[in-house]
Amino acid sequence: MPANPVSVDFMASDDLPVRIIRSAKRQKTVSSQWKQDRLVVQVPARLDEKTERAMVEQMIQKYRQSKARREASTTSDALDARASVLDQQYFGGAARPASVRWVSNQNKRWGSASLHQRTIRLSDSLLHTPGWVQDYVLVHELAHLAAPKDGHGPLFQSLLNRFERREEADQYLAGFSAGYRAFAREQGREASTGGFDSDED
Incomplete structure (x- = not known):
């Protein structure tokens, strides 16, 4: 098994399923979307572990905020x-x-x-x-x-x-x-x- 696998699945602190996909084609940008019952975050493969963790956490936070806004608007x-x-x-x-x-x-x-x-x-x-x-x-x-x-x-x-x-x-x-x-x-x-x-x- 490679030390830095192409994709990693984990559960965020609020039981949010997350998949990180490390792309060699990505240079700087990070993106996320809800797909296959989980938040899929695509990051550049060259990122160090600390930077990747910070960027993934930022995408998770954006998703949570967006979800909270959507839920508030449906009351x-x-x-x-x-x-x-x-x-x-x-x-x-x-x-x-x-x-x-x-x-x-x-x-x-x-x-x-x-x-x-x-x-x-x-x-x-x-x-x-x-x-x-x-x-x-x-x-x-x-x-x-x-x-x-x-x-x-x-x-x-x-x-x-x-x-x-x-x-x-x-x-x-x-x-x-x-x-x-x-x-x-x-x-x-x-x-x-x-x-x-x-x-x-």
């Missing part, structure tokens, strides 16, 4: 705060939702708004979509609260058209839904999410 508190910002931006605060949160039991729609309780619920399937797509679904539901008597009528449509990437978001959700259903069929499961909206009185 219902973060979603509620985001809805408040979007309400001000697109409707001047007219929607005023009482609460906004992620749910895991919303199986046939991306989002729903209760006009009576003034609550918004978003399917946690949307956590796999970009932030601007999540924003679009939020704006859709906020528009229902801002125009509660219009359903999907002309006032609602004009409010929703304020979202600059509406057409792009509709296309994204249609493709995401089709891909989700295809994956579910492949796995022998019934697709859980495929619609867009259903609103309660």
Whole structure:
């Protein structure tokens, strides 16, 4: 076994699986990515042990910080705060939702708004979509609260058209839904999410 193997696997202090790959082609740069259920850090093979350890620890720390930011952005508190910002931006605060949160039991729609309780619920399937797509679904539901008597009528449509990437978001959700259903069929499961909206009185 070589004294300095090309790759080394180890567990970081918080049980994070890490693989170091020493590349002869790399001269100075270090990179990392989540791959095959572990953080893969690529380093120049010529590094001494102390420098390599410091660079790998720096990549592990960056990964932890990025993960913490991602997890913080997926809480219902973060979603509620985001809805408040979007309400001000697109409707001047007219929607005023009482609460906004992620749910895991919303199986046939991306989002729903209760006009009576003034609550918004978003399917946690949307956590796999970009932030601007999540924003679009939020704006859709906020528009229902801002125009509660219009359903999907002309006032609602004009409010929703304020979202600059509406057409792009509709296309994204249609493709995401089709891909989700295809994956579910492949796995022998019934697709859980495929619609867009259903609103309660």
